[in-house]
Amino acid sequence: MKTNSSAGGSYGTRIADLYIVHNLAAVNGGSRHTYHAMPPVGWMNDPNGFNEAFGKYHLFYQFYPFGPEWDSIHWGHYTTQDFVKWKLEPTALAPDGEYDGGGCFSGSSIVKDGKLYLLYTSVLSETQTQSLAVSEDGVHFEKLGVVIPGSALPAECLRSDFRDPKVFARGGVYYLIAGSMAESGEGMLLLFRSADLKDWKFVSVLRKDSLTTRGIYECPDLFELGGHDVMLASPQGYETEGWRYENVQSSIYMVGKLDAEKGVFEKLYEDEIDGGLDFYAPQTMKTRDGRTIMIAWMQMWHRTMPTAKHGWAGAMTLPRELSLKDGKLYQRPVREIERYRWNPVSYTNVKIESNTELTKVNGTKIELCFTLDLGTAERVGLKFYRKGEHDARIYYDRKADMVIFDRSRMGMEIAHDQKEKDASVRSVKVRIENNCLDMRIFLDVSSCELFLNGGERTMTGNVYSDGDGIAFFSEGGSAKLVRLDKYDIVV
Ligand code: FRU
Numbered sequence: 001m002k003t004n005s006s007a008g009g010s011y012g013t014r015i016a017d018l019y020i021v022h023n024l025a026a027v028n029g030g031s032r033h034t035y036h037a038m039p040p041v042g043w044m045n046d047p048n049g050f051n052e053a054f055g056k057y058h059l060f061y062q063f064y065p066f067g068p069e070w071d072s073i074h075w076g077h078y079t080t081q082d083f084v085k086w087k088l089e090p091t092a093l094a095p096d097g098e099y100d101g102g103g104c105f106s107g108s109s110i111v112k113d114g115k116l117y118l119l120y121t122s123v124l125s126e127t128q129t130q131s132l133a134v135s136e137d138g139v140h141f142e143k144l145g146v147v148i149p150g151s152a153l154p155a156e157c158l159r160s161d162f163r164d165p166k167v168f169a170r171g172g173v174y175y176l177i178a179g180s181m182a183e184s185g186e187g188m189l190l191l192f193r194s195a196d197l198k199d200w201k202f203v204s205v206l207r208k209d210s211l212t213t214r215g216i217y218e219c220p221d222l223f224e225l226g227g228h229d230v231m232l233a234s235p236q237g238y239e240t241e242g243w244r245y246e247n248v249q250s251s252i253y254m255v256g257k258l259d260a261e262k263g264v265f266e267k268l269y270e271d272e273i274d275g276g277l278d279f280y281a282p283q284t285m286k287t288r289d290g291r292t293i294m295i296a297w298m299q300m301w302h303r304t305m306p307t308a309k310h311g312w313a314g315a316m317t318l319p320r321e322l323s324l325k326d327g328k329l330y331q332r333p334v335r336e337i338e339r340y341r342w343n344p345v346s347y348t349n350v351k352i353e354s355n356t357e358l359t360k361v362n363g364t365k366i367e368l369c370f371t372l373d374l375g376t377a378e379r380v381g382l383k384f385y386r387k388g389e390h391d392a393r394i395y396y397d398r399k400a401d402m403v404i405f406d407r408s409r410m411g412m413e414i415a416h417d418q419k420e421k422d423a424s425v426r427s428v429k430v431r432i433e434n435n436c437l438d439m440r441i442f443l444d445v446s447s448c449e450l451f452l453n454g455g456e457r458t459m460t461g462n463v464y465s466d467g468d469g470i471a472f473f474s475e476g477g478s479a480k481l482v483r484l485d486k487y488d489i490v491v
Pocket of ligand 1: 106280
């Protein structure tokens with residue numbers, strides 16, 4: 001099918017948009033977030049093409065409009081001025097070409113000569129290639145065809161697993177990193193180079209795992225931060241290392257140096273990006289004011305999607321500002337969210353008992369910032385989305401010396417892949433200084449994002465419950481809330 005951008009999108013995108021208009025009402029409010037990007041109807045997975053162009057920020061995403069399940073994948077499109085309020089734009093890409101009929105999989109975007117180019121994975125039956133599309137207005141996209149065929153791959157790579165191009169410019173040259181897998185099963189990250197975005201040459205294998213138990217690296221990303229290069233990737237089947245990488249699919253960052261000309265990435269440090277349950281396929285963009293913003297899919301593969309019964313599935317995390325401190329990645333919620341704080345409530349020096357409820361500290365669309373003095377407690381933290389017996393919990397466990405996110409009491413089982421120990425409890429290690437711990441928590445109807453110690457670690461997880469209660473608790477000793485600030489987030 002030929003695309004016709006000037007007439008308002010291709011045949012496939014027009015069908016998607018008509019379907020959206022006629023079915024918006026079928027999505028009921030159930031579990032719907034209020035300040036996170038979600039599909040208008042149907043299914044959302046990875047963020048794609050995250051960028052600034054034509055005076056606004058663009059967020060594309062993996063989109064199946066016709067039902068709340070993954071299927072024939074389109075690129076949905078949102079724009080925003082502040083990373084908090086999202087404006088729905090016409091669907092950008094539909095799998096209606098002769099080389100992408102199996103799906104327009106994940107990819108990225110770049111601005112060149114005032115035009116916005118999308119590089120995405122075109123899927124046709126068992127073959128994955130990389131394709132280009134262009135827009136002159138940031139709304140309508142014209143497909144320009146396959147730019148990296150399978151024949152460009154090193155012989156050992158599977159042509160059926162070659163996807164998710166992340167494009168960037170260095171020294172007047174374009175580069176792209178894509179994920180792949182060797183026939184023998186090792187995950188790989190591949191570097192390509194181009195002068196014009198159309199003619200691409202393979203440069204090198206940036207990373208190849210030695211373990212055959214690992215799968216493809218999905219959704220790579222690369223950016224400069226604090227004098228270093230940071231590479232992100234979302235490996236399938238990454239092996240659990242203690243409390244790290246416990247989800248069936250993980251997201252990792254690697255701090256190091258990329259010599260793009262030679263095609264070598266020298267890694268200094270590697271770690272998991274988010275220690276929660278629902279975080280995958282992060283992608284970054286640079287803002288004009290120099291910030292690096294990351295957004296990710298706030299879900300996980302191979303789990304049940306309780307929101308499907310409401311006509312939608314999948315959402316994005318809050319966009320997060322990235323920085324490096326002592327060579328480690330720090331994440332903070334995008335500062336613009338603070339413009340939406342309402343009804344501030346503060347407490348200082350509150351003794352935490354076995355169940356401490358505070359007046360006006362409850363809700364499901366809120367931000368909580370607090371410092372806990374861990375005192376002598378064995379466990380200290382809070383219960384939220386709480387009603388009767390049901391709640392989710394975040395607490396510090398002294399014996400384990402870990403922060404735990406636990407949604408096992410939310411009143412619903414999430415079915416999961418057998419490779420995961422469970423889909424309800426995750427833990428992370430953090431630095432405890434002066435016996436205190438800082439937490440910043442965002443709740444949005446069915447999600448929870450925790451930023452620990454100014455973003456040293458984060459934990460993201462969805463919670464499905466109709467409770468709005470909050471109670472602090474301590475067990476086995478005393479503890480104190482040094483200070484608590486609570487805001488409603490109203491958009
Ligand atoms: C990651 C992913 C990508 C792929 C896309 C398909 O979540 O599997 O590798 O391009 O989703 O929707």
